[in-house]
Amino acid sequence: MKLIRYSVLAAAAVTxxxxxxxxxxxxxxxxxxxxxxxxxxxxxxxxxxxxxxPTILHVPNSKAGFTRAQVTDGFNPPDWHxxxxxxxxxxxxxxxxxxxxxxxYCHLPNGQGRPENSSLAGLSAAYIEQQVNDWRDGLRTSxxxxxxxxxxxxxxxxxxxxxxxxxxxxxxxxxxxxxWVRVVEATMVPKTKAVIGMWVPDxxxxxxxxxxxxETPEDLERTEVRxxxxxxxxxVPPGSVEKGKALxxxxxxxxxxxxxxxxxxxxxxxxxxxxxxxxxxxxARQMNDFKTGARHGKGAAGMKGVVAKLxxxxxxxxxxxxxxxKP
Ligand code: HEC
Ligand code: HEC
Numbered sequence: 001m002k003l004i005r006y007s008v009l010a011a012a013a014v015t016x017x018x019x020x021x022x023x024x025x026x027x028x029x030x031x032x033x034x035x036x037x038x039x040x041x042x043x044x045x046x047x048x049x050x051x052x053x054p055t056i057l058h059v060p061n062s063k064a065g066f067t068r069a070q071v072t073d074g075f076n077p078p079d080w081h082x083x084x085x086x087x088x089x090x091x092x093x094x095x096x097x098x099x100x101x102x103x104x105y106c107h108l109p110n111g112q113g114r115p116e117n118s119s120l121a122g123l124s125a126a127y128i129e130q131q132v133n134d135w136r137d138g139l140r141t142s143x144x145x146x147x148x149x150x151x152x153x154x155x156x157x158x159x160x161x162x163x164x165x166x167x168x169x170x171x172x173x174x175x176x177x178x179x180w181v182r183v184v185e186a187t188m189v190p191k192t193k194a195v196i197g198m199w200v201p202d203x204x205x206x207x208x209x210x211x212x213x214x215e216t217p218e219d220l221e222r223t224e225v226r227x228x229x230x231x232x233x234x235x236v237p238p239g240s241v242e243k244g245k246a247l248x249x250x251x252x253x254x255x256x257x258x259x260x261x262x263x264x265x266x267x268x269x270x271x272x273x274x275x276x277x278x279x280x281x282x283x284a285r286q287m288n289d290f291k292t293g294a295r296h297g298k299g300a301a302g303m304k305g306v307v308a309k310l311x312x313x314x315x316x317x318x319x320x321x322x323x324x325x326k327p
Contacts, residue, residue, distance in 0.1 A: 244321025
């Protein structure tokens with residue numbers, strides 16, 4: 001009798017474990033995209049936390065080894081390739097608990113960044129500081145209130161002070177941004193789902209690209225463990241790069257020639273940021289944020305007229321083009 005009771009209890013416990021993720025998904029509110037380019041603002045699919053795993057993980061060309069828990073420690077993120085960058089200041093490698101995770105956690109130790117955040121390598125120190133100040137002063141937000149990562153950047157900026165951001169700005173400005181995004185024109189793309197602000201493959205099926213850019217890791221596992229030498233592929237609709245090039249050169253009245261301010265080959269000019277070779281998801285997100293007014297810091301005035309007449313398609317084409325340029 002006793003035995004049977006135990007097995008019934010055990011079965012009940014198992015049922016609860018198996019049902020839990022399903023229930024979470026069913027109860028999670030269905031989020032309606034707040035922008036016309038939802039591909040640039042991935043809204044998370046609910047995921048269940050993985051069980052603790054003591055396995056030591058490795059990536060190519062690195063002697064380091066970290067557990068799954070270590071690679072997700074926002075206050076001591078993994079540095080797989082310390083030889084690939086200068087020594088990090090404390091704010092970049094450790095942050096300041098509890099409110100400011102390390103800059104290097106999200107933007108990676110070498111500043112190459114990820115589609116849900118931004119590359120920082122090679123941007124001017126004054127520009128980096130100004131952006132954090134803008135968030136702190138409420139002059140920069142996101143047009144998509146439900147996308148987690150920009151909200152994280154906003155909250156940590158509010159917790160930051162001017163002095164502690166300076167060494168981070170200095171550090172990232174001295175790094176060189178390297179080719180990181182491979183642009184591929186395609187009609188069919190892997191079916192993806194949004195996980196932590198990024199598109200990741202969802203099974204092996206393919207689906208039509210439609211009017212989207214799908215930027216996804218070249219190697220999901222290496223991206224998940226935050227290997228800062230494993231980049232991304234951006235699938236873009238056929239013909240996008242040429243159309244974007246024409247818009248950027250302003251051979252019509254839709255916008256203003258980008259190179260006037262962003263420099264030759266869009267490699268940046270003074271404190272005006274480079275656009276060449278950077279994440280198209282990030283670049284499109286920013287154009288849209290200037291257009292909606294979510295981003296309206298001092299420097300944003302120059303961008304107002306540039307984006308005013310751009311359609312959602314135009315922003316897609318332009319970001320496909322800028323991503324295709326050599327940094
Ligand atoms: C929790 C993740 C996270 C951390 C930690 C983080 N950032 Fe960010 N950061 C983001 C995201 C996400 C964005 C992109 C926001 C958007 O798309 O609107 C961003 C964007 C930026 C930008 C804008 C770049 C540009 O081209 O305009 C700067 C500058 C920046 N971060 C600096 C920092 C600094 C300095 C630190 C450390 C003090 C830091 N970030 C820490 C997530 C993070
Ligand atoms: C009149 C000068 C000017 C022109 C022309 C211009 N920009 Fe900009 N752009 C700026 C400035 C200044 C900033 C920095 C804004 C800030 O400080 O918030 C900027 C920022 C950006 C950003 C955000 C980058 C980042 O790192 O967050 C994007 C994307 C962008 N511009 C795209 C373009 C494109 C595409 C074109 C051409 C179609 C263009 N810009 C033309 C002045 C200009």
